[in-house]
Amino acid sequence: MITLARASVGEWLNGLGRIAVMSRDAMGSLLTLKVTWKDLVYQIYFIGIKSQSVVLVTGAFTGMVLAAQAYFQFHKVQMETATLALVSVSMCDELGPVLTALMVAGRVGAAIAAEIGTMRVTEQIDALRTLATHPVDYLVVPRLTAAMISLPLLTLEAILLGISSGYLVSTKLMGINPVFLYNNMLNHTGDIDVVFGLVKSFIFGLIIALVGCYKGMTCGMGAEGVGKATTEAVVYSSISILIANFFLTLVLQRIALMLL
Amino acid sequence: MIEVRQLKKSFGPQLILGGVDLQIDSGQSAVIIGRSGGGKSVLLKHFIGLLQPDAGEVFVDGENITRMDERQLLRVRAKFGMVFQGAALFDSMTVAENVAFPLERQKKYTPAEIERRVAAALEMVDLPGAQKKKPAELSGGMRKRVGLARAIVYEPQILLYDEPTTGLDPIVSDSIDKLIVRVRDQLKVTSVVVTHDMRSAQRVGHQVFMLHEKKIYASGPPEKFFASADPIVRQFVDGVADAKENIF
Numbered sequence: 001m002i003t004l005a006r007a008s009v010g011e012w013l014n015g016l017g018r019i020a021v022m023s024r025d026a027m028g029s030l031l032t033l034k035v036t037w038k039d040l041v042y043q044i045y046f047i048g049i050k051s052q053s054v055v056l057v058t059g060a061f062t063g064m065v066l067a068a069q070a071y072f073q074f075h076k077v078q079m080e081t082a083t084l085a086l087v088s089v090s091m092c093d094e095l096g097p098v099l100t101a102l103m104v105a106g107r108v109g110a111a112i113a114a115e116i117g118t119m120r121v122t123e124q125i126d127a128l129r130t131l132a133t134h135p136v137d138y139l140v141v142p143r144l145t146a147a148m149i150s151l152p153l154l155t156l157e158a159i160l161l162g163i164s165s166g167y168l169v170s171t172k173l174m175g176i177n178p179v180f181l182y183n184n185m186l187n188h189t190g191d192i193d194v195v196f197g198l199v200k201s202f203i204f205g206l207i208i209a210l211v212g213c214y215k216g217m218t219c220g221m222g223a224e225g226v227g228k229a230t231t232e233a234v235v236y237s238s239i240s241i242l243i244a245n246f247f248l249t250l251v252l253q254r255i256a257l258m259l260l
Numbered sequence: 261m262i263e264v265r266q267l268k269k270s271f272g273p274q275l276i277l278g279g280v281d282l283q284i285d286s287g288q289s290a291v292i293i294g295r296s297g298g299g300k301s302v303l304l305k306h307f308i309g310l311l312q313p314d315a316g317e318v319f320v321d322g323e324n325i326t327r328m329d330e331r332q333l334l335r336v337r338a339k340f341g342m343v344f345q346g347a348a349l350f351d352s353m354t355v356a357e358n359v360a361f362p363l364e365r366q367k368k369y370t371p372a373e374i375e376r377r378v379a380a381a382l383e384m385v386d387l388p389g390a391q392k393k394k395p396a397e398l399s400g401g402m403r404k405r406v407g408l409a410r411a412i413v414y415e416p417q418i419l420l421y422d423e424p425t426t427g428l429d430p431i432v433s434d435s436i437d438k439l440i441v442r443v444r445d446q447l448k449v450t451s452v453v454v455t456h457d458m459r460s461a462q463r464v465g466h467q468v469f470m471l472h473e474k475k476i477y478a479s480g481p482p483e484k485f486f487a488s489a490d491p492i493v494r495q496f497v498d499g500v501a502d503a504k505e506n507i508f
Contacts, residue, residue: 025330119350126310127348130420131362131410132338134330 019214025136026144034137035145043146047108048153054103055154056161062095063087063162067169081180085188087166092193096159098245101204105237109212112143113233116216117226144209151205152198159197196252203248204241211237261286262307267316269302276302278474289444289451291465298471300454301422308340308420309333341411342420347403349395355406356391362414381409385439401432412443421453425460440464458497462486
């Protein structure tokens, strides 16, 4: 039992070490501009443009359900006009970045792990090495950069759509006065809330791409290995996003208190 | 020149190579033979730094590559071309993009020059006009030819072939053998061919190395090696299995 626990802790630490080395290589490559624009543009298309429908639906319906729930609760204490303020702050600080990241982790993280994993199993990564190409430069850096660019933009979209759909539900379905609703939202939502959301989404993008690439690059042999890597990429990146979100909230709030 | 000294490699508890020594001179064509799962491909991957040994050293043109990190190895790997057992073509790219890949990464050729070199490489492997095909549309033999075109397009000094004729019919195998000899003679490259196809080994090698019991058991020029009276060499060359008294 103790031996088993020791082995799994050792394996976990080994994995952390390898992901750290991969991150260092990727950052080094990024700083020396080894990324090719063609690959980067394609990855932005794949991660950013092709995730539009998922993110738009998630943002819109999250804003709508949040507005409906907030209205039902606020209505009991005659505070309906605060509905959009709650939607706005929640979407900017937490739900926008977290739900967008979780949706993208499911779609993009899995695809990255499956693609790179298949390349590993079919010796395409070895082929890259023999062609004097560092796999991190060619496979990791474009995906990492594209995710760090795309996630904040997708999050911004989800926030805007969430607030807009929340506004529509509040005014058209619940019949709240739009002027009070809008003013209350502006009073309670600061620029800092939007900045929080964007900073978080930038880091979530980094997590999704790193975990997906790492799981692909280290996947086991055969179809089973690729399947396992794909599942683990989604599970680990989702868990990492939720854990990172908590610590980011604490750190960002502390920084905001110091600055404001 | 490739030199291997006391190379040892294990995967987990399983010892694959237990102190291999060999030397392949520049311009020479070496064939490594041995039983399936005997460590031939593992040995080949050490030549180019795809695997790191547990002990021992690998020298390429006098340079010890066993202590090099991935980035330092990129410089050494530029001397090599490798043809993989399953071709390892990039399946998201067309044939032309696959072959052009190393040239585009080097960033020293114009698009017209790349196109000309790709066409010449495909011509050399008897696949003219296959530029627009995807790897999935190709047969096993064609995939290996494209893999070879990709390996020779940037004119490397050393070519490594990992079981180039495995899984191919005798006629396609013969054409691949002829191709290996043609590339060797026209480009004057050092070739290392890993195979368990005896006919192929006799045709393409200047020197044959036999891997047995995790070490180089026998070596020599093909005419001498294939005439050997050593029982283990004979058993492998003649393809005679140990008789099992009871099957069930």
